[in-house]
Amino acid sequence: MSVQRVLLDSCVPLYALGAASPWREPCRAVLTGLARGDLAAIASTEMIQEVVHHRLRMTTDRATAVLDARDVAALVTVVPFDDAVLQAALDLIARTSTLRGRDAVHAATALCHGVTRVVSVDPAFDGVPGLTRLDPPAHLSDSA
Numbered sequence: 173m174s175v176q177r178v179l180l181d182s183c184v185p186l187y188a189l190g191a192a193s194p195w196r197e198p199c200r201a202v203l204t205g206l207a208r209g210d211l212a213a214i215a216s217t218e219m220i221q222e223v224v225h226h227r228l229r230m231t232t233d234r235a236t237a238v239l240d241a242r243d244v245a246a247l248v249t250v251v252p253f254d255d256a257v258l259q260a261a262l263d264l265i266a267r268t269s270t271l272r273g274r275d276a277v278h279a280a281t282a283l284c285h286g287v288t289r290v291v292s293v294d295p296a297f298d299g300v301p302g303l304t305r306l307d308p309p310a311h312l313s314d315s316a
Contacts, residue, residue, distance in 0.1 A: 179282035180206070180213040181292030182222040182274070184308060185244045189227065195293050198308035202291055206247040213291070215248040216257065216281040222274055253277060257284050270296040279303055 180202070188199035205211040223244050227237035260280035264271050271279055275296045282290055282303060289304050290297045297305040 175209065175212045176289065177212045177214070177287055178289045178291045178306065179278060179285075179287050180215050180219065180248055181278055181290055181294060181297070182215075182219045182226075183293050184291055185223055185240075186226050187293065187308075189240055190230065195308065199293075202308045203244075203247060211291075213248040214251050214281065214285055214287055215244075216251055216253045216277060218253045218274060218277045218281075219248075220245050220250060251281060251285055253281070257281050260284055264300065268300060270299060272296070 183195075184199045184202050186199075187193060187195040188203050190196065202211070206213055220241050224237050224241035227240045228234065231237055257277060257280045260283055261276040264276045264279055265273075268276075275294065278292075279290065279297060279300050282288070288302060289306055291306045291308060293308060295305070297303055
């Protein structure tokens, strides 16, 4: 059995680290799967920045926010947010009706790195040409 390669959307670690919600435990299961090696994920530097930004807002504790971002970065392969990703993100914003800003960067990161699956609770990724969104509860039941 091969390990599934996915793009990890920022909402997954943010729900896993956040307050009680219906998504918290499924998102924690995704992070556990990454830590165990059941799943391999990429993320752009922008996703890690998004995690630290939101954690700073939620905790107001700089040390905790940085530690959370470093912990997330350790679970994924961090890839650059370069000009190719920027141009692909702008193209996605122009061609789709659901993607904006950071979601377009995440989708473009996946596509530029040959990844076709995004683990996310966000339906904005649905219908993006070349991508399939996986809900966190189903992340390991779908094979690559």
